[in-house]
Amino acid sequence: MARAVEDCALLLQAIAGYDARDAGSIECEIPNYRAALNGSIKNVRIGALRHYWEEDMPAHPDLKRAMDEAIDVFKKLGARVEDCRTRPMQDSFDTRSSSRKAKYYSIHYDNLKSRPGDFGRDFLGRVLPACLFQSSDYVQASRGTAASSLKCGRSMKITTCC
Numbered sequence: 001m002a003r004a005v006e007d008c009a010l011l012l013q014a015i016a017g018y019d020a021r022d023a024g025s026i027e028c029e030i031p032n033y034r035a036a037l038n039g040s041i042k043n044v045r046i047g048a049l050r051h052y053w054e055e056d057m058p059a060h061p062d063l064k065r066a067m068d069e070a071i072d073v074f075k076k077l078g079a080r081v082e083d084c085r086t087r088p089m090q091d092s093f094d095t096r097s098s099s100r101k102a103k104y105y106s107i108h109y110d111n112l113k114s115r116p117g118d119f120g121r122d123f124l125g126r127v128l129p130a131c132l133f134q135s136s137d138y139v140q141a142s143r144g145t146a147a148s149s150l151k152c153g154r155s156m157k158i159t160t161c162c
Helices: 005-015 050-056 061-076 089-114 121-132 135-155
Strands: 045-048 080-083
Touching: 045 061, 050 061, 050 089, 061 080, 089 121
Parallel strands: 045 080
Antiparallel strands: none
């Protein structure tokens, strides 16, 4: 989707912002990401979610070393890298999994009801438990994901949402 930082900025500009159809979406002003590119990252604040690869899902030593080297490159370029914590990775996986199952169930509801034999066992085994979810469960899971992102941003005193 992107090959360079400018491509990432353009992509982020296109997808950022409030989506009324997404219960986890939050309204906030979206900066012009492309205009913010000036060739320097001096004093740019970068949040490193070290606990992802050090605690939650301990990574292979080679990957840990590569992450540390990448962080060092950002620091040498003048960025201010700070450790940032969000909720544990497993919580995020669980929330996303529940949300995804509820979405799939709702998308395929009519066909699941009228022709369940057209779906494989694996799909049914993963999606049918979602029939037990209430809409409030889905909304809470979506809001939890958004709140976690916002909390990380606030902990670093970041003023933009992305």
